[in-house]
Amino acid sequence: MPARSRPLSPHLSIYRFTLTMANSVIHRGTGMAMYAGTLLIVLWLGAAALGEGPFALVSAVYGFWLVQVVFFLATWALFHHMLGGIRHFVWDSIHALDPMGRETITRVQWALSIILTLGAWALFVWFK
Amino acid sequence: MIDRAALSNPRTHYGSGKAATRGFVLQRLTGALNVAFTLFFVWFVVNLAGADRAHFIETVRNPGIAVILCLLIINVCIHMRIGMREVIEDYISEGPRNRLALVANTTFAVLVAVVTILTIAKIVFWG
Numbered sequence: 646m647p648a649r650s651r652p653l654s655p656h657l658s659i660y661r662f663t664l665t666m667a668n669s670v671i672h673r674g675t676g677m678a679m680y681a682g683t684l685l686i687v688l689w690l691g692a693a694a695l696g697e698g699p700f701a702l703v704s705a706v707y708g709f710w711l712v713q714v715v716f717f718l719a720t721w722a723l724f725h726h727m728l729g730g731i732r733h734f735v736w737d738s739i740h741a742l743d744p745m746g747r748e749t750i751t752r753v754q755w756a757l758s759i760i761l762t763l764g765a766w767a768l769f770v771w772f773k
Numbered sequence: 774m775i776d777r778a779a780l781s782n783p784r785t786h787y788g789s790g791k792a793a794t795r796g797f798v799l800q801r802l803t804g805a806l807n808v809a810f811t812l813f814f815v816w817f818v819v820n821l822a823g824a825d826r827a828h829f830i831e832t833v834r835n836p837g838i839a840v841i842l843c844l845l846i847i848n849v850c851i852h853m854r855i856g857m858r859e860v861i862e863d864y865i866s867e868g869p870r871n872r873l874a875l876v877a878n879t880t881f882a883v884l885v886a887v888v889t890i891l892t893i894a895k896i897v898f899w900g
Binding site (some may be wrong): 650651653654673676677679680683684686687690691693694696697700701704707708723724727730731733734737765769770 | 801804805807808811814815819822823826829830833846849850853856857860862863864865866867881885888889892893895896
């Protein structure tokens with residue numbers, strides 16, 4: 646029997662804009678951004694393995710303000726994606742699936758991801 | 774034609790007979806582990822951001838830290854490969870482009886894990 650093609654996901658523009666819908670897109674967006682971001686870990690460790698010169702170069706690049714902005718956003722992406730995953734565990738256990746509950750835990754996710762990001766940077770970077 | 778027997782038989786490739794269940798379970802398992810790895814990773818970056826190479830090497834050479842880093846990158850690569858696979862399945866229709874994207878996805882995930890582990894091995898054994 647010839648295999649039938651599996652259907653694609655409908656294009657994003659057909660969905661009504663809601664908080665959980667937007668957050669689903671952002672969950673994927675942050676995931677894909679961090680997918681590419683793993684290269685920053687490879688580069689950091691790789692430069693350290695290569696020697697003083699490459700490590701100093703990568704450290705200087707990572708210290709540049711524009712790259713620091715990327716790291717700040719990456720911190721938020723990491724926390725937001727992590728909290729989004731925890732939210733999915735809540736849903737997997739058949740909790741907070743009603744309109745009220747799903748909106749509430751999504752708002753909580755946003756609040757916590759912003760607090761955690763600002764808190765981490767305040768604690769470990771800005772007011773160290 | 775497409776009855777219950779055809780759907781449940783993975784050889785027909787109807788339904789989700791390829792890697793869906795394994796992907797679903799692994800995605801949640803690696804995701805849960807990633808919560809712990811995230812806390813470790815934040816500590817790692819905070820500790821080593823702006824550090825000189827001597828301090829960096831000394832930290833990564835610690836056997837416990839080196840092993841956790843290796844497990845972390847393997848876990849992350851499994852997780853991100855499944856995630857990207859879902860996106861590819863959702864938006865690229867079946868055919869050569871879909872297969873190429875899936876192969877590229879696997880290659881990237883494996884390369885990131887392998888290069889990172891080789892790098893850590895170099896630092897641990899040769900400094």
